[in-house]
Amino acid sequence: MGKLKGLIEKTESNIINGFYGKSGDKFLTLREFCEQNDVSYMTAVRLYEQLKKKDLIFLYGNNYYILNGIHDGKSELYKAIKHKNSKKIRIGLSIRDISNQFFMALSKEIAQLLKNSNIELIILTSNNDTKYEKKILMDFLHLGCYGVFSFVGYNERDLYNFYSRYPLPFVLIGRKVEDIKTDFISTDNYESGLQVAKYLVNCGYQKFGYIGLKNLNERNDLRFLGYREGLKMLNQDITPKLYLRINIEDNLHSIHNALVREKSPIGMFCYHDLLAVKLLNFCSYNNIHVPKSVGIIGYDDLPITVAVNPSITTFS
Missing domain, CATH: 3.40.50.2300 (Response regulator)
Structure with missing residues (x-):
């Protein structure tokens, strides 16, 4: 158990420091990890599960990808998504409360705007739950979205850190967050x-x-x-x-x-x-x-x- 813990900590550090690449790059296969670190297949499986829980890697299709750092539109993940969804462009819209009239009205406006386009809009709501908002962002990945529009909450440091490692392009709606380096849409x-x-x-x-x-x-x-x-x-x-x-x-x-x-x-x-x-x-x-x-x-x-x-x- 001590050896596994040490290996997890070492791998985490390597991912965060960019040793394996940037966000959206392919991570090692289980077999490659076993060979490089001289561990059993089951040990690698357990380690990967821990990395997934900590949002450092995730599985898309048959490959694991790195979840660390701002997205890169040329990443292997992005190419995989484009290849899988070549006929339709999927865009995710993350809102905080669908019962809120503001979010409801804006969602309808965006959906209407994209109605006759080649873009499929997927709307998911977090109900103001930070943990669920993270899950939504991961769902957008697994659904093959090209990018995400998101209403981010106030003063949610853990969520901001997660956004800073998100491997897809995303745009914040409503306001700019200093800790998140991305585009935003807002009124003056x-x-x-x-x-x-x-x-x-x-x-x-x-x-x-x-x-x-x-x-x-x-x-x-x-x-x-x-x-x-x-x-x-x-x-x-x-x-x-x-x-x-x-x-x-x-x-x-x-x-x-x-x-x-x-x-x-x-x-x-x-x-x-x-x-x-x-x-x-x-x-x-x-x-x-x-x-x-x-x-x-x-x-x-x-x-x-x-x-x-x-x-x-x-x-x-």
């Missing part, structure tokens, strides 16, 4: 925040608030930073009692008194449309007039913003 959140501030001030609101996400801190929330800066440029600022960060399931009781007692009209910017709808429902329940007493601005342009009464102004 900071500029949008500036525009929201200007809009609310021009509408005549005199007090201003913001509802953000609890798991997104201020320095990473570009919508908030742009909004606050935009207000300051217009000699305004966010009222502390009208500023909070919540999860979508949390209540809004902490700003109840500020909304009810404030005599001046209040402009509220919400990080996304679902929070804006939550605020609208809260105001309706507490007999707070929208938009006369409280103006609500959402973000993402979800269909629900025109389905509620009154409809919600939204940026995207």
